[in-house]
Amino acid sequence: MQKTKRLLAIEKIIAEENISSQDILLKKLKGKGIICTQATLSRNLRQIGAGRIPDGKGGYRYLMSDIPRSYRKITGKLQVLPAIQEIIDAKGLMVIRTLPGNASSTAYYIDNSGRFEIAGTIAGDDTILVIPRDGITIPQVHSCLEIVLPGLHDKVKNK
């Protein structure tokens, strides 16, 4: 999925560099082989919750707004990702299967990602039910999870 890749690249770039306009970001993406138009970028920035705020030095920069950004503060991603075995879409919800005993910590990680898209999770021993918010589609949850856990969809295929 080309879009997911772009969303991730955008998040990464604005976290690491001072990006003051979409045009500049557009060129940075181009440098990474990711081509799109300003229109798409504007939409994507909204989708991931990135805004343009004063940088305190007389200029502006793009940053993730609070809620989506919070996942960065959470440690343990490296433990979480390897535990995930399978992702299953089901009735507008999503089921994630993990290694035995890992559901709880993984669910905690997802909960605390602060992503708007996810209303909440319920975890058993090796199974997590991810409940998207009203109006959020399954593809949106996939994009969202790919942001929370980069590389997730490369690792596990949706069954």
Add this chain to the structure above:
Amino acid sequence: MQKTKRLLAIEKIIAEENISSQDILLKKLKGKGIICTQATLSRNLRQIGAGRIPDGKGGYRYLMSDIPRSYRKITGKLQVLPAIQEIIDAKGLMVIRTLPGNASSTAYYIDNSGRFEIAGTIAGDDTILVIPRDGITIPQVHSCLEIVLPGLHDKVKNK
């Protein structure tokens, strides 16, 4: 000072309401008897660190960005303001005199306001030295303190 009043009004409005554009904010201000142009508003929003971020519902809203906003989380403003007795500009710095024994708590409050403009503070028993960042002028620090402690300049005159 008309500007300080406007800055405060802007912070208040965007904290309390979903404001999606400067034009809308312009009208809200007008409703409170505060008249200015969009150009001024744009500058003021940058000055107070307010940015336009996705609201998670497909639209946008203005919000204070993290750092300047943090002062809202701090309690004790009501104890701090009455303790302040005098403000003195000095050598590009600022000295605040407080009631005896109150410098430390007041300085703590200012420190934790998270305002970009202030590099730091040093407090004795009844005296605080406020050190602005490079490039920040004394008038900017005054505006800044008026935001951190609304009503400050009505209460104490700069000597």
Add this chain to the structure above:
DNA sequence: TTGTTTTTTGCATATTTATTCATTTATTTT
């Protein structure tokens, strides 16, 4: 597969926001 529906995208443009420049207002200095 093929047809159907949904999502994504670019183009062109509308909307919104930032800035330049000239003027006014406030502040500081002498």
Add this chain to the structure above:
DNA sequence: AAAATAAATGAATAAATATGCAAAAAACAA
């Protein structure tokens, strides 16, 4: 106080961002 300097402001406009619409791509169903 008057002169000099700095800050704030508006009008006009430049720059940047968002969006309507049509086309293309992707996801889905039969």
